[in-house]
Ligand code: MG
């Protein structure tokens with residue numbers, strides 16, 4: 522049986538620049554609408570409009586049984602929340618996951634927002650901290666792609682970062698992944714240490730790095746809608762994700778307009794544009 526290599530050619534990597542930037546543009550369009558009174562379906566609509574205006578299509582809509590452009594996961598929901606009539610409230614912690622397919626290549630990225638406005642200051646501070654830890658662990662994992670030899674080292678870097686920040690839960694049933702012609706490709710990228718070192722990190726590898734972190738335990742369940750993943754203990758969740766290419770001269774974050782320069786600076790890593 523023919524199996525496509527997980528390592529892409531330089532030309533294939535270049536084909537992933539545009540879908541990455543379109544995915545970033547969709548999340549940029551969502552961000553200012555994360556306000557009290559906005560419905561999660563309104564966030565979906567602006568993301569879809571942005572992707573279509575770029576001449577791309579939503580790759581989430583290509584997932585069997587899913588009809589929306591984004592997933593919106595609020596408070597104790599961690600991932601895979603379905604957009605709908607839910608109205609955002611000040612202080613909510615909201616993770617938005619989005620992807621675009623352009624000329625047959627895919628981008629995938631997620632960000633967490635805290636809805637601005639009047640809300641319990643201590644609650645907001647805790648949620649901001651959860652998002653900061655989750656985002657930081659994503660950048661730690663991305664930074665590890667520069668020096669690590671195997672994909673398993675990325676999970677170790679993510680886990681170490683989170684453990685150094687305090688008591689948090691790392692989802693174990695949901696993981697990062699390769700990305701390319703399909704949104705979800707081999708290899709899996711665990712967000713914690715595993716006995717298996719995993720695939721070799723070398724030029725041509727493109728990974729979606731996406732830690733999913735809770736302010737409590739790591740146990741989750743799928744809600745009655747058959748999609749939404751929520752924490753069993755009701756603790757808050759956060760999800761950050763970027764699609765990242767490894768190439769001959771370094772790494773480049775495809776779903777960040779700056780290639781990840783701002784997020785990677787704290788780790789002493791400078792991304793290198795694809796040649
Ligand atoms: Mg995603």
Ligand code: MG
Nearest residue numbers: 629729731762
């Ligand atoms: Mg993903």
